Amino acid sequence: MPQPTATLEDLTRIMAQSPGCPICHYGRQAGHAFLEGLLYESVNDFGLRQQLVQSLGFCAFHSQETLSFPGARLGAAILERAMLKEALRRVQRQAPARRSRLRRAHGDLSPTLDDCPVCQHERGAERRAIEELLGHWDDDWAGALENVGGLCYNHLHQAIRLSPDKKRASQLKAIHQRLWQALIDHLDAFIRKHDYRFRHEPISDEETEAIREAILILTGERTS
Ligand SMILES: [Zn+2]
Numbered sequence: 085m086p087q088p089t090a091t092l093e094d095l096t097r098i099m100a101q102s103p104g105c106p107i108c109h110y111g112r113q114a115g116h117a118f119l120e121g122l123l124y125e126s127v128n129d130f131g132l133r134q135q136l137v138q139s140l141g142f143c144a145f146h147s148q149e150t151l152s153f154p155g156a157r158l159g160a161a162i163l164e165r166a167m168l169k170e171a172l173r174r175v176q177r178q179a180p181a182r183r184s185r186l187r188r189a190h191g192d193l194s195p196t197l198d199d200c201p202v203c204q205h206e207r208g209a210e211r212r213a214i215e216e217l218l219g220h221w222d223d224d225w226a227g228a229l230e231n232v233g234g235l236c237y238n239h240l241h242q243a244i245r246l247s248p249d250k251k252r253a254s255q256l257k258a259i260h261q262r263l264w265q266a267l268i269d270h271l272d273a274f275i276r277k278h279d280y281r282f283r284h285e286p287i288s289d290e291e292t293e294a295i296r297e298a299i300l301i302l303t304g305e306r307t308s
Pocket residue numbers: 105106107108109235236237238239304305
């Protein structure tokens with residue numbers, strides 16, 4: 085039996101603490117730690133500054149997150165100052181586009197998820213976590229994953245794609261078939277009980293919560 089890695093230990097801890105997609109939670113934690121290190125230690129790193137100038141900073145989510153580290157306002161201020169100067173430089177060079185050229189051109193865009201270095205770091209961490217999970221897959225992992233409500237859509241999609249064989253992919257599909265069908269059933273009941281003919285039937289907490297769970301599956305756990 086291979087030794088559990090640090091990533092697997094983190095995933096075990098995450099699944100014991102929080103419901104919802106453990107890969108999302110793992111990625112968020114990795115991104116948070118990366119951003120913190122970056123603000124405290126790397127604001128003057130030339131390569132990173134170049135990358136941030138290219139992307140005009142972080143995505144909206146991670147830009148807001150820079151404000152969540154009370155001791156890192158100086159680092160955030162140094163970076164935002166550099167990005168704002170770059171934004172001003174681009175605006176000053178910009179001319180009205182001819183109608184035929186009103187297309188998205190490189191360098192004219194706001195930061196996107198593809199450019200943000202923290203998002204890139206999160207995606208790398210998430211992929212490694214999925215590979216670890218698949219590499220050490222057994223009944224205990226399957227049970228633990230089902231207990232927290234499974235993976236979000238995006239990470240399930242990735243996990244199926246990265247599965248080493250069809251058997252592993254079938255197990256993942258079977259777990260999520262059960263979990264998501266149960267949610268669909270709760271949503272069906274919630275919708276049905278809004279019909280005046282069935283209004284006397286009480287709506288359960290699970291049926292009320294099913295909407296929120298469906299949103300988290302489809303969009304990931306980023307907002308939590
Ligand atoms: Zn996820």
